[in-house]
Amino acid sequence: MNMVVHGLFLVAILILASTKLVMGQSTPICQTKCGNVSIEFPFGLSTGCYYAGQDNFNLTCNETTNELFFFNMQVINIAHSGELRVLQSTSFTCYNSENNTNELFYNTNLVNFTLSNKNRFTAVGCNTYAFMTTFKRDRNYSTGCLSLCDSTPKENGLCSGDGCCQTSVPKRSRRFRIRSRRFDRETSVSDFNPCFYAFLVEDGMFSFSPSQDLQNLRNVTKFPIVLDWSIGEQTCLQVGNTSICGKNSECLNSTTRTGYNCKCKAGYEGNPYLLDGCQDIDECTTSSTIYRHNCSASSTCNNTMGHFLCYCPPGYNLNATNNSCMRKGRSEYYGWTRIFLATTVGFLAILLVFGCVEQKIKHRKNTELRKHFFEQNGGGMLRQRLSGAGTSNSDVKIFTEEGMKEATNGYEESRILGQGGQGTVYKGILPDNSVVAIKKARLGDSSQVEQFINEVLVLSQINHRNVVKLLGCCLETEVPLLVYEFINSGTLYDHLHGSMSNSYLTWEHRLRIAVEIAGTLAYLHSSASIPIIHRDVKTANILLDENLTAKVADFGASRLIPMDKEQLTTMVQGTLGYLDPEYYNTGLLNEKSDVYSFGVVLMELLTGQKALCFEKPQQSKHLVNYFACAMKEDRLHEVVDSQVMKENNQREIHEAARIAVECTRLMGEERPRMKEVAAQLEALGVAKTKHELSDQYNEPEVNKHLVGVEILPAQGDTGTTGYDSIKNVTRLNIEAGR
Ligand SMILES: *[C@@H]1O[C@H](CO)[C@@H](O)[C@H](O)[C@H]1NC(C)=O
Ligand SMILES: *[C@@H]1O[C@H](CO)[C@@H](O)[C@H](O)[C@H]1NC(C)=O
Ligand SMILES: *[C@@H]1O[C@H](CO)[C@@H](O)[C@H](O)[C@H]1NC(C)=O
Numbered sequence: 001m002n003m004v005v006h007g008l009f010l011v012a013i014l015i016l017a018s019t020k021l022v023m024g025q026s027t028p029i030c031q032t033k034c035g036n037v038s039i040e041f042p043f044g045l046s047t048g049c050y051y052a053g054q055d056n057f058n059l060t061c062n063e064t065t066n067e068l069f070f071f072n073m074q075v076i077n078i079a080h081s082g083e084l085r086v087l088q089s090t091s092f093t094c095y096n097s098e099n100n101t102n103e104l105f106y107n108t109n110l111v112n113f114t115l116s117n118k119n120r121f122t123a124v125g126c127n128t129y130a131f132m133t134t135f136k137r138d139r140n141y142s143t144g145c146l147s148l149c150d151s152t153p154k155e156n157g158l159c160s161g162d163g164c165c166q167t168s169v170p171k172r173s174r175r176f177r178i179r180s181r182r183f184d185r186e187t188s189v190s191d192f193n194p195c196f197y198a199f200l201v202e203d204g205m206f207s208f209s210p211s212q213d214l215q216n217l218r219n220v221t222k223f224p225i226v227l228d229w230s231i232g233e234q235t236c237l238q239v240g241n242t243s244i245c246g247k248n249s250e251c252l253n254s255t256t257r258t259g260y261n262c263k264c265k266a267g268y269e270g271n272p273y274l275l276d277g278c279q280d281i282d283e284c285t286t287s288s289t290i291y292r293h294n295c296s297a298s299s300t301c302n303n304t305m306g307h308f309l310c311y312c313p314p315g316y317n318l319n320a321t322n323n324s325c326m327r328k329g330r331s332e333y334y335g336w337t338r339i340f341l342a343t344t345v346g347f348l349a350i351l352l353v354f355g356c357v358e359q360k361i362k363h364r365k366n367t368e369l370r371k372h373f374f375e376q377n378g379g380g381m382l383r384q385r386l387s388g389a390g391t392s393n394s395d396v397k398i399f400t401e402e403g404m405k406e407a408t409n410g411y412e413e414s415r416i417l418g419q420g421g422q423g424t425v426y427k428g429i430l431p432d433n434s435v436v437a438i439k440k441a442r443l444g445d446s447s448q449v450e451q452f453i454n455e456v457l458v459l460s461q462i463n464h465r466n467v468v469k470l471l472g473c474c475l476e477t478e479v480p481l482l483v484y485e486f487i488n489s490g491t492l493y494d495h496l497h498g499s500m501s502n503s504y505l506t507w508e509h510r511l512r513i514a515v516e517i518a519g520t521l522a523y524l525h526s527s528a529s530i531p532i533i534h535r536d537v538k539t540a541n542i543l544l545d546e547n548l549t550a551k552v553a554d555f556g557a558s559r560l561i562p563m564d565k566e567q568l569t570t571m572v573q574g575t576l577g578y579l580d581p582e583y584y585n586t587g588l589l590n591e592k593s594d595v596y597s598f599g600v601v602l603m604e605l606l607t608g609q610k611a612l613c614f615e616k617p618q619q620s621k622h623l624v625n626y627f628a629c630a631m632k633e634d635r636l637h638e639v640v641d642s643q644v645m646k647e648n649n650q651r652e653i654h655e656a657a658r659i660a661v662e663c664t665r666l667m668g669e670e671r672p673r674m675k676e677v678a679a680q681l682e683a684l685g686v687a688k689t690k691h692e693l694s695d696q697y698n699e700p701e702v703n704k705h706l707v708g709v710e711i712l713p714a715q716g717d718t719g720t721t722g723y724d725s726i727k728n729v730t731r732l733n734i735e736a737g738r
């Protein structure tokens with residue numbers, strides 16, 4: 001009775017146990033480690049802990065050595081993917097000198113597991129063949145390799161046929177035996193290789209060292225081999241949802257044998273053979289580099305089942321390309337953004353309208369201003385006169401303000417050719433690429449306008465090769481602009497004393513220049529339709545072109561007398577050395593004033609000295625005085641430029657000097673007319689070319705040439721006086737059309 005109850009109880013326990021076996025595949029009591037090897041389902045040490053649908057998953061753990069065993073093979077690693085690594089002993093055959101054999105070999109039965117083809121069948125020895133026999137249910141077969149050598153191999157590491165050979169293993173072997181044999185029985189056993197070895201080893205896990213392995217491989221008895229395992233005999237398709245694979249895992253057909261293996265889905269990790277083995281990986285916190293999130297920062301990472309999301313704070317969008325947060329685009333912004341934008345656009349539009357209106361007003365103002373200046377500068381008058389003046393002045397162009405600005409690149413400083421009392425001269429480039437000189441007068445007073453117009457008209461009528469050609473003018477600016485032809489080789493002043501004093505002018509040059517100037521002045525005084533008195537003949541106003549041909553410049557513009565004092569001072573000073581003393585004293589200007597100035601220029605040409613030299617003592621400051629004295633005392637050779645005086649030109653120089661002195665006589669009446677001067681100089685030049693020498697030479701009288709003008713540095717009241725007298729006489733002369 002008691003027995004029956006007891007028996008029933010036992011049965012009940014058995015039923016419970018089996019139920020549990022079916023229901024829960026792994027129980028907390030299962031040992032998960034043996035030594036340092038982890039044991040996971042489907043492997044186990046005790047009933048209920050391993051997969052029982054098949055043999056082999058029951059392992060044993062030797063508690064004394066803490067070693068895990070699969071049959072008699074020590075387990076070193078179990079992988080979920082279907083691999084089991086175990087250590088297997090080496091088979092060997094050893095011979096001694098008495099032909100006694102010591103052989104050891106193993107019959108291995110892996111039962112439900114198979115040998116992986118990651119293993120290599122290996123034989124070590126110098127007179128051996130080794131083989132592996134596979135036993136199948138229906139047939140047996142063998143494979144192996146042969147190794148022969150007469151001495152210890154030299155090469156370390158490689159098992160390539162010299163003392164060691166390797167071959168691959170038959171697919172899916174379960175039962176097999178490995179043996180080694182002496183290949184040639186006739187050969188006596190050598191001392192260096194008494195034993196022959198055969199074993200399986202995972203590819204790459206054996207490194208052959210001949211000197212050691214041929215002797216002692218026996219002592220290193222075990223090599224790791226790889227076994228394949230899988231669940232069942234069926235494919236995933238066949239097992240369907242009856243596979244033992246747990247949640248969040250997938251079934252994979254075994255690639256090496258029949259049956260299947262399980263694998264956790266991406267984003268999960270754990271034991272796929274357990275129902276809840278695959279656990280979500282928290283990519284946001286894991287330290288594993290394989291699973292770690294790739295959000296721009298951990299703080300923006302949100303872990304989800306199987307994966308993770310990168311999220312961004314409000315107002316930001318995630319850029320999926322690099323998982324970084326970006327400020328939200330305009331289209332997603334409503335409310336304030338839109339209002340702000342609308343306001344901005346509106347405001348900008350209003351600004352634009354205001355800008356346009358202002359621009360227009362400014363433009364109109366500009367136009368009006370230009371018109372005003374044009375009238376103020378006598379533009380209307382000029383136009384009128386030009387239209388009535390016939391054909392000769394049709395050349396004079398009226399330029400626009402824009403054109404002038406463009407030509408001078410906005411009156412750029414680098415374009416300035418010269419700066420003087422009468423204004424600034426710019427180099428200008430017209431749209432047709434022709435180079436011109438543009439003179440911008442200083443601020444003049446409005447009473448000068450009519451004179452200016454006269455000048456333009458007069459100049460436009462002069463067509464003389466030794467007069468700088470006036471091309472046109474611009475009247476739209478506050479001060480008028482004059483446009484001249486561009487003469488590129490500087491002034492006579494520059495050549496004699498100034499920046500180009502290194503250019504050596506020969507006597508022939510100088511005489512020709514003198515003839516040209518004299519001829520030009522004579523033409524102006526008598527031949528031009530309206531006689532013109534230049535009033536400001538000086539070396540600084542004689543331009544030279546590349547052939548050293550003289551061009552008389554600065555006619556009309558000099559009458560635009562500057563208003564500010566400093567410039568006035570400069571002008572009077574600059575002109576003083578050439579100023580006719582009679583004109584200076586009486587204020588009466590006539591053509592003899594030009595004659596006087598020309599005399600000074602001629603003296604400059606002869607001596608190479610400046611008209612006024614303040615460094616010299618009082619008596620010789622003025623070139624006219626100095627020169628006249630020298631002539632009187634017969635010291636001409638002392639004052640004449642040493643570079644000019646030659647054996648063959650003394651007579652010409654004396655003659656020129658006489659003319660110069662005559663031109664600078666104190667009384668205008670005593671001076672020759674410009675026409676006579678020109679003729680005399682020209683005769684000199686002609687005489688020179690004909691090598692005619694005149695022995696007649698009269699020394700001129702110099703007594704009357706003493707100049708009464710006190711040279712003053714033209715400051716203050718004195719300067720103003722000089723300015724006024726010039727102005728008055730000038731107007732008188734021009735208006736009289738003398
Ligand atoms: C396990 O322990 C043995 C020695 O006890 C050691 O040689 C081996 O490397 C260890 N294996 C692992 C995976 O730690
Ligand atoms: C695997 O083991 C089971 C149970 O021990 C057996 O029925 C089956 O035939 C084995 N499979 C092979 C291929 O040996
Ligand atoms: C455990 O290993 C030791 C030493 O190899 C051996 O003596 C002992 O019999 C083993 N125990 C079991 C249960 O196999």
Ligand SMILES: *[C@@H]1O[C@H](CO)[C@@H](O)[C@H](O)[C@H]1NC(C)=O
Pocket residue numbers: 055056058060070071
């Ligand atoms: C477990 O393993 C032992 C030896 O390791 C074997 O004898 C036995 O048949 C295996 N099977 C089961 C179900 O215990």
Ligand SMILES: *[C@@H]1O[C@H](CO)[C@@H](O)[C@H](O)[C@H]1NC(C)=O
Pocket residue numbers: 097098099185186
């Ligand atoms: C070993 O065997 C070989 C061939 O079987 C024989 O020729 C040789 O004499 C034997 N050596 C000894 C010491 O018996």
Ligand SMILES: *[C@@H]1O[C@H](CO)[C@@H](O)[C@H](O)[C@H]1NC(C)=O
Pocket residue numbers: 135137138139140
């Ligand atoms: C395979 O070899 C074993 C042992 O050598 C033998 O018993 C068996 O009969 C052989 N099987 C076949 C099919 O020859």
Ligand SMILES: *[C@@H]1O[C@H](CO)[C@@H](O)[C@H](O)[C@H]1NC(C)=O
Pocket residue numbers: 216218219
């Ligand atoms: C190797 O084993 C042999 C025989 O078992 C032994 O005589 C020899 O001393 C061992 N060598 C080493 C290095 O352990």
Ligand SMILES: *[C@@H]1O[C@H](CO)[C@@H](O)[C@H](O)[C@H]1NC(C)=O
Pocket residue numbers: 240241242
């Ligand atoms: C497996 O699938 C079949 C139909 O294919 C279904 O009837 C059965 O309930 C499923 N079993 C489980 C455990 O999901």
Ligand SMILES: *[C@@H]1O[C@H](CO)[C@@H](O)[C@H](O)[C@H]1NC(C)=O
Pocket residue numbers: 235236237251252253
């Ligand atoms: C497994 O193998 C079967 C048959 O070869 C095939 O139909 C099935 O798609 C495979 N399943 C997987 C997951 O590879």
Ligand SMILES: *[C@@H]1O[C@H](CO)[C@@H](O)[C@H](O)[C@H]1NC(C)=O
Pocket residue numbers: 302303304311
């Ligand atoms: C993270 O994701 C879960 C759903 O997967 C959601 O409920 C939660 O609000 C998210 N957290 C953040 C900070 O986005």
Ligand SMILES: *[C@@H]1O[C@H](CO)[C@@H](O)[C@H](O)[C@H]1NC(C)=O
Pocket residue numbers: 319320321322326
């Ligand atoms: C996202 O980032 C990439 C790389 O910085 C950039 O090329 C791409 O234009 C971005 N996409 C958007 C929608 O901003």
Ligand SMILES: *[C@@H]1O[C@H](CO)[C@@H](O)[C@H](O)[C@H]1NC(C)=O
Pocket residue numbers: 294320321322323
């Ligand atoms: C981030 O990782 C996911 C997978 O985890 C991948 O699909 C995506 O392309 C990665 N993005 C970047 C920017 O690396």
